[in-house]
Amino acid sequence: MKKIKVRTPGGKLIIKRRKEKPGVTLCAMCKEPLHGTKRRIPSKIGKISKTEKRPSRLYGGYLCAKCTKELVKEKARMI
Amino acid sequence: MVSLEVGRVCLKIVGREAGKVCTVVKKLTEGKGKSQPFVLVTGPKLLTGVKRRRCNIEHLEATQHTVLIKDDASDEEVIEAYKKSGLITKFNLKLPSAGEMKAEKTKVKEEKPKKEEKTKEKEEKKDKKKK
Numbered sequence: 001m002k003k004i005k006v007r008t009p010g011g012k013l014i015i016k017r018r019k020e021k022p023g024v025t026l027c028a029m030c031k032e033p034l035h036g037t038k039r040r041i042p043s044k045i046g047k048i049s050k051t052e053k054r055p056s057r058l059y060g061g062y063l064c065a066k067c068t069k070e071l072v073k074e075k076a077r078m079i
Numbered sequence: 080m081v082s083l084e085v086g087r088v089c090l091k092i093v094g095r096e097a098g099k100v101c102t103v104v105k106k107l108t109e110g111k112g113k114s115q116p117f118v119l120v121t122g123p124k125l126l127t128g129v130k131r132r133r134c135n136i137e138h139l140e141a142t143q144h145t146v147l148i149k150d151d152a153s154d155e156e157v158i159e160a161y162k163k164s165g166l167i168t169k170f171n172l173k174l175p176s177a178g179e180m181k182a183e184k185t186k187v188k189e190e191k192p193k194k195e196e197k198t199k200e201k202e203e204k205k206d207k208k209k210k
Contacts, residue, residue: 047162079142
């Protein structure tokens with residue numbers, strides 16, 4: 001819980017509490033926000049099914065689709 | 080870029096089968112204007128995990144290897160071609176056991192219920208609700 005100080009119209013200082021969310025997951029290579037991943041507190045992320053947490057792709061939830069595409073392309077040329 | 084002829088070994092780039100090895104079995108359409116070029120592709124599924132399906136050329140990346148197969152070859156023929164070529168050890172693939180091959184053969188596709196039957200059921204439900 002994050003504490004925020006707010007001054008009311010009556011002149012009082014009041015402490016309000018707000019829930020905090022973790023940040024957006026970013027692609028490890030291009031640092032752009034990932035699709036298909038959910039923002040939840042660690043205690044509540046266990047309740048979500050696995051398919052909702054990350055796309056079922058190679059490097060899903062870690063790299064974006066564009067970056068995986070280029071990685072695999074390089075791999076195909078090396079083989 | 081290497082051309083995608085029959086027997087070319089490729090890697091899938093896009094989708095949930097990304098990074099898996101597959102082989103081109105047949106050329107389906109050639110791109111003209113807006114229509115996109117498609118090929119028929121198979122792993123086979125027991126060998127690499129790629130299902131036999133139609134695939135856009137832009138979702139494939141060709142490797143330098145080829146496998147000797149006929150046009151429109153079946154999955155078993157492709158597996159035997161892989162055995163002869165020696166690519167299995169190179170890609171670290173696992174050969175399917177005889178039991179798995181039999182199970183795949185005897186698999187019977189479950190028929191989906193026809194649309195007409197569904198609509199009838201819905202109508203029956205509606206009637207029940209009205210009553």
